[in-house]
Amino acid sequence: MNETKKINVVLAGQGNTGKTSVFNYFTGSHQHTGNWAGKTIEKLEGTLYYKDYTIDVLDLPGIYSLTTLSVEELIAREYIIKHKPDVVINIVDSTNLERNLIFTLQLLELGCRVIVALNMIDIARKKGITIDIPKLQNILNTPVTGTVASRGTGLTDLMDKVIELREVSNDRVSLNYGKEIEDCISQLTDELKGVQVPYPERWIAIKLLEKDNEIVKIIRQIKPEVLEKNKLLEEKLEEIHGHDSSLVIADERSHLAAQITRETVTMAPHRKMSLNDRLDFITTNRFSGYLVMILIAGGMFFTVFSLGNWLSSLLDSLFIGWHEWWNNTVGTSFLSALGWSAIEGVLALIQIALPYILPFYIILYFLEEWGYIARISFLMDNFMHKMGIHGKGCISFIIGLGCNVPGCLSCRIMESRRERFITAVLVTLVPCSAVSVIVFGLVGKYVGLIWALGLYVFAMILIFIAGKISSKILPGEPVELIMPMPDYKTPQLKSILYQTWDSLKEFIYIAAPIVIVSGIIIQAINLAGWMPAISSFLSPVTVSWLGLPAITGILLIFGILRKELILVMLAAYLGTTEFAEVLTSQQMITLAVVSMFYVPCVATISVLWKDFGWKKALAVCIIEIVFAIVLAGIVTRLLNLVF
């Protein structure tokens, strides 16, 4: 029998290098996602059967270096060191060779077998960039190959190289970091002889000189004498170079990358102004940039909402007879009513996910693939900084307008935990499409469009103030924006659909269980006949303070499931959608304000819970409930002066 051989391959690279395309090409339908142990960062794995081999491919998070400044970087480093994959494929953006090489050098330091895939080599060629691949291979002393992952070009060749490389022994000659540094490294490796750690000695030596906290901690436990020696060497380096030894190495690495680039890359003389430069100028220019941004954002919401409303009413008419059919077939017992509320939860998810979230994601990922999203971060950075977070947070806000759940999930792109939390909390205040249904269906329709738009402006001001306050009270320094500006490129449909599907799946996994379960619980309370008691219990707040009908107490409880239920159930209770007959303009605005801010919906709460722990999630809910009630009470009193 022909025994299949196993190879473990890891994909590593910076963001925007086409790493995901490579991963999708190799593993296609044999993918599974999970989380890194104890972390909220996604772990992507897949399997490829090629020639006689079973090749397991793992996609590491996109990172810029292997220092341990972020969780992603720590995960990537730990994985490569501890699991010793057979081969690491380093996906490199050929149009940004120099910056990418710094990361390649760090990978090579780890002492693993590395293959460098020069991706997007076609775009580089078009830009007049020629890379001398054999020469680069010679200098790095590791295989290098050109690929165009979006079209699959060069990827079988890459896999052939993986198989080839796995068979050779792994004693490469290390790259040379200059005499003084190499001196220090060799003195340290001498000291480290016989130390039992699962890391290559040369790598530990480099990390010690770089003052890497993790490694210093480990060595202090095993052989503290090494640290004394290290201190002397650090001082020597600092004396020669005039700055911190940790930077001496990092600088040396970036200079080495620059030098290698000079030796291997030739650039055709600059053409006057490429299409990309022109587009970049228009979209980031201090005048037209903002105009284009408003047009694109406006166009996006117009498309999503008009398409969403149309699809939603289409689905409505599809599901319309189902409840009756259920009652006729299963009966109207307590259990059957509970069963129906579970089905209703699923239908509701379909009605949110399909008409609103799906088109929203497609447009979002189209803009992302095209390269526009980074421009928004650039344009909005200054404004976002006033809220204590940087420009990337704006992306989460935009996503939050569609749905708070993916909005909160997207906060993971923020670098520090502090910023992640602030951004997530602010996203919960962003009016999502369900809240928009209330604002436009109630206020926009019966009080006037200008009032509805006014509520949006009001929400924006509140988010701004909330951001200012939370960045003041939460400890920690704001992080500065450091973001690569990708070139515009032709969006690939396949990649957009892949990402849309992934995000939609994540939304359903997180939202579905909690929406269904809490739907059943609330229905049970309802059937037990406790609702009137609850609404009279809440009446001091709803009736006396907010001036709303007592029924709104129940509506607001159901609204925790999905905000638009407030409107849907109000219509069911009244038996009409002519809300103006029962509610005054003032009451409609007050109800809209409460609905906007009083609490995130259960699905959003579950994300907060998952990412920040139940204590913080609970605190956010309580603060927002109190805040919204106080605020709406004040609003209703102010409106007395108007109406």
Add this chain to the structure above:
Amino acid sequence: MQIINTTEHMELKKSNISLIELEDGQSGTIVSLNGGRNLTKRLADLGISPGTNITVLRRSLFSGPVQVEVAGSKLVLGRGLASKILVKPQ
């Protein structure tokens, strides 16, 4: 130690300017980075270290971030960060 660094920085400041003072399209050679170790390391990983050439492509409205070209690629740097990068204009 910290004091010496700061005076050193002041000395440098006389002949060099911060990155945000460069005009759109103007280039300079990085002279020093005046930030914490983590920040400078992160910048070095992106190819921003003393001796490297950097070009300001565009600054945004109302003293926002700066778009630069360094080490053959384009980056956006927050304004506070950009002001900590000292360059010798070309």
